[in-house]
Amino acid sequence: xxxxIKKTYSDIQKAVADSKSVLIFSxxxxxxxxxxxxxxxxxxxxxxxxxxxxxxxxxxxxxxxxLPDVDSVRDIENYSSKKQFDLVxxxxxxxxxxxxxxxxxxxxxxxxxxxxxxxxxTSFGLINLVNEVSSSTSEILTxxxxxxxxxxxxxxxxxxxxxxxxxxxxxxxxxxxxxxMELGGMLIEYxxxxxxxxxxxxxxxxxxxxxxxxxxxxGSEFYEDGKICxxxxxxxxxxxxxxxxxxxxxxxxxTLHTENAMVGALLKELDDKTVKVSLRSKSEINVSEVAHLYxxxxxxxxxxxxxxxxxxxNRKELLDNLRGLINASx
Ligand SMILES: [Mn+2]
Numbered sequence: 001x002x003x004x005i006k007k008t009y010s011d012i013q014k015a016v017a018d019s020k021s022v023l024i025f026s027x028x029x030x031x032x033x034x035x036x037x038x039x040x041x042x043x044x045x046x047x048x049x050x051x052x053x054x055x056x057x058x059x060x061x062x063x064x065x066x067l068p069d070v071d072s073v074r075d076i077e078n079y080s081s082k083k084q085f086d087l088v089x090x091x092x093x094x095x096x097x098x099x100x101x102x103x104x105x106x107x108x109x110x111x112x113x114x115x116x117x118x119x120x121x122t123s124f125g126l127i128n129l130v131n132e133v134s135s136s137t138s139e140i141l142t143x144x145x146x147x148x149x150x151x152x153x154x155x156x157x158x159x160x161x162x163x164x165x166x167x168x169x170x171x172x173x174x175x176x177x178x179x180x181m182e183l184g185g186m187l188i189e190y191x192x193x194x195x196x197x198x199x200x201x202x203x204x205x206x207x208x209x210x211x212x213x214x215x216x217x218x219g220s221e222f223y224e225d226g227k228i229c230x231x232x233x234x235x236x237x238x239x240x241x242x243x244x245x246x247x248x249x250x251x252x253x254x255t256l257h258t259e260n261a262m263v264g265a266l267l268k269e270l271d272d273k274t275v276k277v278s279l280r281s282k283s284e285i286n287v288s289e290v291a292h293l294y295x296x297x298x299x300x301x302x303x304x305x306x307x308x309x310x311x312x313x314n315r316k317e318l319l320d321n322l323r324g325l326i327n328a329s330x
Pocket of ligand 1: 137
């Protein structure tokens with residue numbers, strides 16, 4: 001362990017030891033890594049007898065309903081307490097704006113611990129444990145617990161394992177390193193059940209959503225010798241299958257399922273004026289460049305943005321932008 005990491009670990013330990021009450025935040029629109037790492041950090045603080053609150057903007061997608069103690073996460077919409085906290089921990093956020101409405105709970109001058117793996121992290125904390133090479137915030141926390149000799153119980157192992165598999169696409173993305181696998185193995189030793197966790201998250205869709213997925217797949221369109229794949233969920237389909245927002249989680253992955261596919265786009269027509277577009281890509285192709293053109297953002301291989309309609313002009317423009325990415329990459 002490097003001297004710098006050792007110092008950061010002991011700074012975190014000291015800040016935790018000096019605190020009585022701690023607020024744990026993560027980004028709005030919670031996902032497996034944000035909630036997994038929040039609840040894992042909560043467990044750690046509970047072993048230190050701290051008074052802990054976990055708060056986010058947005059409801060937690062149903063696929064995480066089996067996570068241990070998931071009910072302890074509060075949605076900012078239902079949180080009215082004026083209680084003061086003496087330490088704030090922000091997990092999986094490159095900056096404080098990512099907290100959405102939850103940001104307003106942060107008092108001036110309160111100490112912030114920032115733990116994250118996003119490359120654009122702004123080091124906004126008093127203490128910053130940021131490793132952009134790490135697959136996930138959950139991976140960073142696993143290293144931290146091992147590093148300070150904090151025992152990892154079965155529930156914590158389950159939470160950390162969940163964060164790692166969701167952020168790595170089940171150990172598939174380039175961010176998966178040898179160490180990610182080693183840590184996954186250790187978490188299994190501490191009680192994480194790989195089959196159960198994976199089934200709970202990825203193989204528990206309602207039958208109606210499976211059928212809706214069938215409709216979406218049937219309408220796939222391919223361009224540039226199959227290098228580009230576009231899929232769409234129209235308002236009619238979304239209504240017919242009674243899909244809710246969290247049912248869309250993971251659907252965009254299907255746009256990269258075919259041979260030759262390099263870039264994928266899934267257009268979700270939420271209402272007459274809102275089309276959420278999810279972009280996916282392989283290897284070096286950076287779809288966040290296109291997302292930025294539309295005021296969106298995200299990672300190199302997974303980003304998104306909102307456009308006003310799926311009109312022919314909009315689709316053609318999007319397709320041209322995606323073609324531009326393909327042509328620039330050859
Ligand atoms: Mn993450």
